Amino acid sequence: MAFSRRLGLREQEENERKAREAEERRQREYDELKRREGEAIARANYEMQRAEDERRANENRDKELQNIKDTLLERVTRLNKRMTELSKANEYLTNRNNQLSNEINELKNKSCFWPEKQVKLESGRIIQMSELQIGDRVLSNIKNGVAEFSDVYLIAHIGQLLLTTTHYVFDENLSIIFAKNLRPGETRILVSDDGNRLVPVFVDNITNEWRDKYISFYTRAGSVIANGVFSSFYDHCPPSQMLMNLVFLPVRWWTYMIPSTHREERLHPYVQFLETAYLSFINVMKKSKRLTNN
Structure with missing residues (x-):
């Protein structure tokens, strides 16, 4: 609007200048013709020239107005096109943000125990995971008949609504495997018996169950024996217990100096950072794979 006002003022000033010059020219011609031919002829010629000048001025004004309209229409068209592009970009970013948020929440909600x-404490007490506190020493492994206990150093988060289909457990070869990939009658996992031993047993049945609460915590050993099953704390990550123990090494060291007090539904910042980074890595790999296939 400011552009069109400035353009209109310039055009108006130019038209006024041309009109003054035309009037001066007609007056000179009138005076000269009046001196030679008389006033009647000079007046007729003056009126004819004025009519012709007004016709040309109107034509020029119409052309200038049309140019202004065309310029403004072109600008409006470009703005509409740009608005459409920005709207599509905003829609894509909104959808992508929602997708990432859902994936992050999905990852967060899958990395937990009911x-x-x-679990068994070093004191011999059997407690539910919901009762765990920072510093509790829980049964984390059994080697050569000797029970090993490890400190709980971090409670990543607690909350509601969980289906733990992607939690890792240990198979008979001490490899970690998704719970959803266990096969009844085929997969053997490690469970503890009454003689303080980890023994391989076949999975006999698998069911998916919804629960209304969950808890995610970590021991310094990176494992726990929960309900008798030898389980990893790590979930939806590279299938390497050693690698994940190294990834969590900074927070393990930090909590030696400053014990964690985090116990809430919001995911612990360090764990949130790891899951976001891993999710971004997965998305980059998927995009690279699609580009390679195309």
Whole structure:
């Protein structure tokens, strides 16, 4: 609007200048013709020239107005096109942000245990995971008949609504495997028996269950025996217990100096950072794979 006003003022000033010059020219011609031919002829010629000048001025004004209209229409068209592009970009970013948020929440909600699962403390007490506190020493492994206990150093988050289909457990070869990939009658996992031993047993049945609460915590050993099953704390990550122990090394060292007090539904910042980074890495790999296939 400011552009069109400035352009209109310039055009108006130019038209006024041309009109003054035309009037001066006609007056000179009138005076000269009046001196030679008389006033009647001079007046007729003056009126004819004035009519011709007004016709040309109107034509020029119409052309200038049309140019202004064309310029403004072109600008409006470009702005509409740009607005459409920005709207599509905003829609894509909104959808992408929602997708990433859902994936992050999905990852967050899958890396947990049911709080009713039981663990054994070094004191011999059997408690539910919901009762765990920072510093509790829980049964994390059994080697050569000797029970090993490890400190709980971090409670990443607690909350509601969980389906733990992607939690890692240890198979008979001490490899970690998604719970959803266990095969009844085929996969053997490690469970503890009454003689303080980890023994391989076949999975006999798998069911998916919704629970209304969950808890995610970590021991310095990176493992726990929950409800008798030898399980990893790590989930939806590279299938390497050693690698994940190294990834969590900074927070393990930090909590030696400053014990964690985090116990809430919001994911612990360090764990949130790791999951976001891993999710971004997965998305980059998927895009690279699509580009390679295309």
